[in-house]
Amino acid sequence: MNPQSATELLQSLIQIPSINPEGISEAALASGHYGELPLAQALQPFLEESGFDVTLEEVRPGRPNIIARAPGPQDRPRILFGPHLDTVGVETMTIPPFEAQISEGKIWGRGASDTKGTMASMLWGLKQNAALLASAPVAIDFVGFMGEETQQLGAKHFAENHANKYEFAIAGEPTSLQIVNCTKGCLWATLSAKGLAVHASQPERGSNAILNLFAHFQELMEEMNAKFSSASHPILGQSTWNLGTFAGGTSPNVVADYAELDIDIRTIPELWTEGGAGKFLEALCAEREIELLYRPENPPMEVNADNQWIAAIQDIHPDSRCVGAPWFSDASHLNAANLPSVCLGPGNIAQAHTEDEFITVEDLEGGGAYFQKLVEALCKNA
Numbered sequence: 503m504n505p506q507s508a509t510e511l512l513q514s515l516i517q518i519p520s521i522n523p524e525g526i527s528e529a530a531l532a533s534g535h536y537g538e539l540p541l542a543q544a545l546q547p548f549l550e551e552s553g554f555d556v557t558l559e560e561v562r563p564g565r566p567n568i569i570a571r572a573p574g575p576q577d578r579p580r581i582l583f584g585p586h587l588d589t590v591g592v593e594t595m596t597i598p599p600f601e602a603q604i605s606e607g608k609i610w611g612r613g614a615s616d617t618k619g620t621m622a623s624m625l626w627g628l629k630q631n632a633a634l635l636a637s638a639p640v641a642i643d644f645v646g647f648m649g650e651e652t653q654q655l656g657a658k659h660f661a662e663n664h665a666n667k668y669e670f671a672i673a674g675e676p677t678s679l680q681i682v683n684c685t686k687g688c689l690w691a692t693l694s695a696k697g698l699a700v701h702a703s704q705p706e707r708g709s710n711a712i713l714n715l716f717a718h719f720q721e722l723m724e725e726m727n728a729k730f731s732s733a734s735h736p737i738l739g740q741s742t743w744n745l746g747t748f749a750g751g752t753s754p755n756v757v758a759d760y761a762e763l764d765i766d767i768r769t770i771p772e773l774w775t776e777g778g779a780g781k782f783l784e785a786l787c788a789e790r791e792i793e794l795l796y797r798p799e800n801p802p803m804e805v806n807a808d809n810q811w812i813a814a815i816q817d818i819h820p821d822s823r824c825v826g827a828p829w830f831s832d833a834s835h836l837n838a839a840n841l842p843s844v845c846l847g848p849g850n851i852a853q854a855h856t857e858d859e860f861i862t863v864e865d866l867e868g869g870g871a872y873f874q875k876l877v878e879a880l881c882k883n884a
Contacts, residue, residue: 503548505626508870509609509863512622513602516611518544522588522651523565535600538587538648542568548625549644552632561648561659568646569664574636580667581811581880582643583628583873584657585621585674585847586650586832589613596857608860616854619861619869620674620847621646627873631881638881643668647832654800657832661839670811670842673833676849676861679819679872681812683844684804684826685834686738687769689779691796692762693719693787699752699759708757712750715761718790719745725786726767735770737826738802741779743767768828771802800830803837805844812844818879819872822846848872 505511519535526536534540539558545568546556553573558566568587572580589612592599599612609619628635628644635642647656657673675682695718697711723743730741743765750761767779776782780799787794805812807824816822829851833843848869849861 503544508622508626508867509604511626512609512614512619512861512866513604514544515541515618515622516602516609516613517600519600520587520589520613521591522649524649524652535592537565538646539564539566541587542566542646545570545625545646548629552629553635554644559659561656565648567648567656567660568644569660570644572635572638572641572643574638574641576641578639578641579669580641580643581670581672582645582668583624583672583674584645584647584832584836584843585617585624586647586656588649588651589616589618590651590855594857595859597859604863607864608862609866610858610860612859614853614859614861615676615849615856616851616859617674617676617847619849619866620676622866623848623869623873624672624674626870627875627877630874631877634878634881640880642877642880650832653797654832654835657835661835661841665836665839665841668841670809671833671836671844673831673836673843673845674847675831675845676847676851676854677825677827677845678850679822679846679848679869680825681815681822681844681846682827682833683807683809683812683824684735684737684771685802685830685845686741686828687774687778687802687834688800688830689767689769689783689796690764691767691780691783691794692764693722694760694762694793694795695791696793697757697759697761700757702755702757705757708759710757711761712758714791715750715763718792719763721790722786729782730773733770733772735772735826738770738828741767741769741773769799769802771804774802801834801838802830803834803843805837805842809842811842814880815846815876818876827851
């Protein structure tokens with residue numbers, strides 16, 4: 503890659519597919535559009551040209567984080583720019599996902615907004631200040647995380663092995679160049695109930711799992727609503743829940759012997775400090791005939807607005823305000839490892855994962871200028 507602008511750099515990144523491969527069939531994987539390795543391999547020489555010491559650290563087979571350590575002394579304070587390498591899939595897209603076409607003042611393609619636009623802006627800022635990096639009072643590293651779009655495995659692995667080497671992190675997300683310093687956590691859970699299948703002409707002889715689960719879930723709804731309404735965060739508001747799927751039974755003429763539903767719970771920091779949504783939900787289900795299965799819970803994150811690095815960003819970019827967001831990101835896991843982390847980048851989150859994903863050229867070039875100015879000022883004044 504030899505881009506002459508942030509726009510050309512983003513086009514190059516979009517043209518290297520890096521769809522998250524979790525849950526994808528072997529046949530689909532053969533297309534070559536899946537996995538983070540090709541993008542990480544393309545970024546390595548680009549970063550090395552600016553003096554970075556680059557390591558591809560495998561988190562899962564063929565799926566690395568890329569860790570690029572800035573040139574210069576190793577005993578300086580260290581911060582990092584950390585966008586994620588992976589994107590969501592392209593099955594529903596109505597535009598060519600990997601051509602990175604420019605029209606109507608927009609760069610189109612998968613990842614343009616989430617989050618290769620931010621990645622290009624960060625990389626451009628580092629490239630334009632390559633001559634300052636080695637002598638800067640702060641080391642600014644670049645880390646590309648794998649697996650953000652599913653289980654954040656890259657951020658979790660990095661947090662466990664490297665977080666204690668850093669003072670601050672900026673996770674790359676499309677935030678319209680506002681500083682997202684607090685986000686909700688998230689728990690996905692499956693609740694299921696069993697019944698007894700009999701012929702539908704004599705339902706009294708059986709036990710309908712759908713009705714059983716629905717009755718219990720109504721009780722759970724009341725308890726969740728009461729719990730979540732009892733606490734509110736000044737920026738994030740209350741914890742929330744959503745019933746996303748409900749399924750059960752096999753046929754209209756058979757009493758259902760199995761039913762399940764999936765819920766999404768978004769948690770504020772107060773609920774997390776009490777043990778999280780998982781602990782709360784376990785207690786509710788234990789009192790009823792409901793089986794519970796849930797993924798590891800993603801924590802909320804909150805960094806004090808008066809953090810010295812946030813203050814430094816705002817000194818350089820006074821228009822960047824601290825704001826909250828209902829979604830979660832890699833920053834949550836970095837914060838959970840005591841590495842203060844915020845989300846920041848150009849573009850609008852509303853364009854993430856869409857069928858016609860784009861970022862405007864104006865926003866992208868503005869992001870490149872933003873990070874160029876940020877890096878330059880940190881290198882001279884940190």
